Amino acid sequence: MIRVLVLGAGAGGGFPQWNSNSEACRRARVGDPFARPATQASIGVSADGHHWFLINAAPDLREQINRQPQLHPTDGLRSSPIAGIVLTNGDVDAVAGLLHLRERTPYRIYAHARILSVLDANPIFSVLAPDVVTRETLSTGATTALCGPDGVDSGLRVTPFAVPGKVALYMETTGDGENFGTQEGDTIGLEITHEGQTGRLVFIANCAAVDEAVRARCAGADLLFFDGTLWRNDEMVTRGEGVKTGQRMGHISMAGPEGSMAALADLDIGRRVFIHINNTNPALLGDSPERTELAAAGWQVAEDGLEITLP
Numbered sequence: 001m002i003r004v005l006v007l008g009a010g011a012g013g014g015f016p017q018w019n020s021n022s023e024a025c026r027r028a029r030v031g032d033p034f035a036r037p038a039t040q041a042s043i044g045v046s047a048d049g050h051h052w053f054l055i056n057a058a059p060d061l062r063e064q065i066n067r068q069p070q071l072h073p074t075d076g077l078r079s080s081p082i083a084g085i086v087l088t089n090g091d092v093d094a095v096a097g098l099l100h101l102r103e104r105t106p107y108r109i110y111a112h113a114r115i116l117s118v119l120d121a122n123p124i125f126s127v128l129a130p131d132v133v134t135r136e137t138l139s140t141g142a143t144t145a146l147c148g149p150d151g152v153d154s155g156l157r158v159t160p161f162a163v164p165g166k167v168a169l170y171m172e173t174t175g176d177g178e179n180f181g182t183q184e185g186d187t188i189g190l191e192i193t194h195e196g197q198t199g200r201l202v203f204i205a206n207c208a209a210v211d212e213a214v215r216a217r218c219a220g221a222d223l224l225f226f227d228g229t230l231w232r233n234d235e236m237v238t239r240g241e242g243v244k245t246g247q248r249m250g251h252i253s254m255a256g257p258e259g260s261m262a263a264l265a266d267l268d269i270g271r272r273v274f275i276h277i278n279n280t281n282p283a284l285l286g287d288s289p290e291r292t293e294l295a296a297a298g299w300q301v302a303e304d305g306l307e308i309t310l311p
């Protein structure tokens with residue numbers, strides 16, 4: 001069994017975003033039930049309901065822990081059910097939350113060498129004392145057992161795979177032609193299973209394109225979390241809320257013939273859930289025509305606190 005807990009459904013900035021005065025963000029601020037706030041994207045996975053591995057550490061992690069009883073300490077004066085963190089990229093919305101977990105309770109950080117090098121190069125992360133918080137290297141294509149800080153095998157297995165994407169915004173070095181200095185490992189997707197059981201979770205919160213390799217990973221998944229940043233590639237530009245397209249940010253859009261819904265439509269997937277939803281995406285709004293269209297295509301939008309159990 002794999003228990004899945006959505007800690008945050010939003011993209012970088014969350015919903016409402018601090019500097020957005022859009023109608024959607026204003027609706028979220030006044031408690032409109034069709035514009036529910038979303039913290040930044042993260043999920044927790046657990047084999048036993050007691051030891052949790054978080055996929056990415058959002059800047060909202062402190063708030064996410066406080067509102068989820070599963071993540072509250074129960075063992076003595078200092079402890080945490082959080083056994084480890086698996087990172088899929090080095091974006092601020094994926095790593096900044098590590099800084100909340102700095103009070104000498106042990107856990108493991110699992111990430112590709114490329115992302116570990118980002119942590120290693122930023123001295124602020126040395127606040128996670130290496131004698132307490134260990135850093136474990138994930139390699140694409142290789143299956144790793146997720147273990148707690150005491151070395152006990154959780155039973156969960158993670159297999160990272162390369163996904164078309166981009167280096168973290170603050171790491172961009174070169175121009176468009178050179179893909180901003182993106183290297184292997186800057187963006188990965190994850191397959192997660194429980195040893196000896198059948199359920200398979202696929203997590204891809206950052207994806208620039210659905211190629212045949214991505215389709216092959218998604219095919220047959222019992223549960224798919226997929227990049228739901230934007231509805232349309234140019235929505236931030238046309239709404240006057242930004243200058244970047246989804247493609248420039250490394251995110252495929254949901255809708256249209258070039259979108260993720262079309263690209264994944266013919267695959268056998270148990271449950272399809274969009275996560276990492278940007279505050280400009282109309283699909284965030286429960287009463288939007290885009291939400292209706294998405295549901296008709298067999299998708300749902302993640303919400304903070306959503307729980308799903310895989311057999």
Ligand code: MLT
Nearest residue numbers: 011012091092093169249
């Ligand atoms: C993204 O997903 O594109 C990033 O979170 C952007 C950012 O770091 O602000």
Ligand code: MN
Nearest residue numbers: 011012091093
């Ligand atoms: Mn992001």
